[in-house]
Amino acid sequence: MRSSGPFFTIAFAVALSVAALAPGAVTVARAETAQAAPSDNTTGAATPGNVASVDPNAAQQKGLAGKAIDKVREVAKSAGDILSRVPCRAPKGGAKTFGSLPHVAAKLADGKPVLIIAFGSSSTQGYGSTAPEYTYPNRLAAQLRRHYPGADITVLNRGKGGEDAPEMMKRLQTEVIDAKPDMVIWQVGTNAVLRNLDPAETAKLVEDGVGRIQAAGADLVLVDPQYSPAVNAKAENASRMVKLLGRVAELRHVGFFPRFEVMRDWHEGQSLPFESFVISDGLHMNDWGYACFAQLLGDDIIRSVGQIRLGINVPGNVQAYRPM
Template sequence: MSSFRPFGLTAWLAAPMAAALLMPVTLSPACAQAVAVAPTAPQAASPAPGPQTTTPATSQQESPEQRGLTARAIDKVKQVAKSAGDIFSRVPCLPPKDAHKGGAKSMGSLPHVASKLVAGKPVVIVAFGSSSTAGFGASSPDFNYPNRLAAQLHRQYPTADITVINAGVGGEDAPEMMKRLQKEVIDVHPDLVIWQVGTNAVLRNLDPGDTAKLVEDGITRIQAVGDADIVLVDPQYSPRVTERPESAGKMVKLLGRVAELRHVGIFPRFEVMRDWHEKQDIPVESFVISDGLHMNDWGYACFAQLLGDDIIRSVGQIKLGVNVPANVRTYRPM
């Protein structure tokens, strides 16, 4: 099992000054994303937002050890903010172009995880899937999407106890994932499950209907033992997938139908990535590595940002008192 907990969210933010430094109210959606620093990131640095780079005065009552913790926390914040800007310094991560032109449905709700974040309760997120969850193609583990998502939420909610578990295993699809669903998802008692599935079934010429049935069965099992929010992630738009248009199209359609029937979220990765290429004029090689299948650092980062933005908006709905019914969960990050 390749599960890991990439961020102990209370560890490096234990110093009291760090929380004040990271107040999210000044962050715009364009700079809300964050990552753990990867020394291999090639892009030039972008200036970090002011509130995240300002060093607060140290209290006279702090011991040398406390001052050391505070300084390390501040350094970490600066590094994370710098890395967040680096990855999008050449090509920004934008939502699909039709998002505000009536072509996209407004998102529904992730009521369970949002309510826990609002209440300040610990949150566990399981990223369940195959190689694009494990992070194949990323220059380092810091740049896979679960780590990027964890860092973004970490910056947005600096005092929250959030754990993101990467349960991605390369080469798997629904049949193999179902064998580890109990141990790696259900037994963890997650608040949110992000289930990326379907790509390997397309590449193996498996029946999309069989995959959809297994995924629906898996959702039923998760829902039977708890009230975790669930988001399905459909296949990526990449040359290896699009060369099988009939199978890929059926898979995307059926996973969307399962999400609608089971009242869970659907992140339409295929359509989002197609928008990058066809409407935002981003070359495929700018977000897919040379194997024609897996995403690169930018692709994972933008995917994580859009997904994280949806979680943050859902929290905002709860804070504003928007009462979205729990059974209205299907949404699109647009």
Template sequence: MSSFRPFGLTAWLAAPMAAALLMPVSLSPARAQAVAVAPTAPRAANPAPAPQTMPAATSQQESPDQRGLTARAIDKVKQVAKSAGDIFSRVPCLPPKGGAKPMGSLPHVASKLVAGKPVVIVAFGSSSTAGFGASSPDFNYPNRLAGQLRRQYPTADITVVNAGVGGEDAPEMMKRLQKEVIDVHPDLVIWQVGTNAVLRNLDPTDTAKLVEEGITRIQAVGDADIVLVDPQYSPRVTERPESASKMVKLLGHVAELRHVGIFPRFEVMRDWHEKQAIPVESFVISDGLHMNDWGYACFAQLLGDDIIRSVGQIKLGVNVPADVRTYRPM
């Protein structure tokens, strides 16, 4: 299979982006770093017509050089806008081969969606929750998930809060658990954790203990559903196989012990590469760690499918225990 590097921007950004391409832009160091590692856009095969708001490239006031620059800017906008709309057309987002077991119901958030009540989801984690590696904030996984759920439930009031901070792991996250998770009174907490602990050679047992403590605190003050997300399958993580394997197993054990859900991201991403024959560079950016637009989009899609499945179970009067795993080949 040929390598594919997804990229995208929303179509409504077309006009301001074209203008931005015509003038110098000053970037903050953090933004500059994100831009530096973002995948470059492939050329669209059949670009859509230019937006009506774009200046005409044939204006009599423009020189030939200006017309060429404007045309290239418009073409660039059309390329990335088209790429954003068909991110799964070249590499589809498929569940792991061999079948998928239901994750178990998320009764609180599902019941609220069934009843048409407002739903608050907190995505808690580090840089892969914040969206490092995505070409735009629109394409981080919390925003992708929010879009999927709003399309599925168009009349629902759904809020997805992105509480991801790059570089953090359980010790730092515990310091902001009260303010950024518990005090928000969420219906669902998606807690992505463990990757930075592996990279820092921290003891996975210590991480698991902190995560269990955090889950206990969340459960003590409300009835929010909780889903843990374990580390990503990527070169920087898999070069530490013993630590990564132990972290994955311990987080699974914590989920079972505390009766919460788990999305086994490590195994899902390994399936992409080993069973679906997708090159790693098709879902991980050049730093060998963070996901790209396609990786975030497929992760969000599969996670959203689990939530939608849980709503269907509640409608049918089925309540599957939360400690039944999804995509658990281990």
């Protein structure tokens, strides 16, 4: 068995961290034991003897041990995340800018519950997955909870097969806005392409919906159509739809996840056959496809939130995810 994989690296790091922790932890334990010895001062008042018995290095040693423990926990969390990931890589070049997610970042910073709504059609609902836990919203929820173990994160699935912007706009208020989400991930455009709807009309509806979601105070990420044989059969409409949705994201300053380009890279850049990520209907993703999609989307969300928390926020007028 090779020992150079990510699991070995993480396991080795955990071992090193534990080893580094041990001496400091022993010192702290001894110091705390000494301080816990019985005292003649039954009133609890300070006495010169008590002050003299305190190890002046105890606080420093305890701080070092605490940092070591935090490091072990961080490494363990990373190990757990690696073991839960599928073998999936982002397109070469990656995302230039995903977008700002100030509401989600603020809620996480304040320790408040975070509500994310996945809004869309059958690929949000999860058609093609073999079990509910393998849909992209559930995969995304699991990844975010692993990364933020102390946070209360809920991802609601509001996908409904066969719909596109006209039908989605009818339930936008009741199923999305009324729930007061902190973030909405809106997957749209695929069925419009398949139904030969005018991409420009779809884009107008989406822009109106984006404005309503923003007015409700939620962060937003748009997700464009999938790259698959059924969609590619309508290549001209698909190309226009992808460009127009990207333009809406740019104009409205919201996040944009270029699923079409990501999936095209799987097939053309990484030489994966369609059947490795699309089911036999030539349209919907399989378990691996949903997992990789959720994984890359989750990575971008985590990266964006991290930048905000570090004060490296994206300017408000440059918040759209730039395709490769």
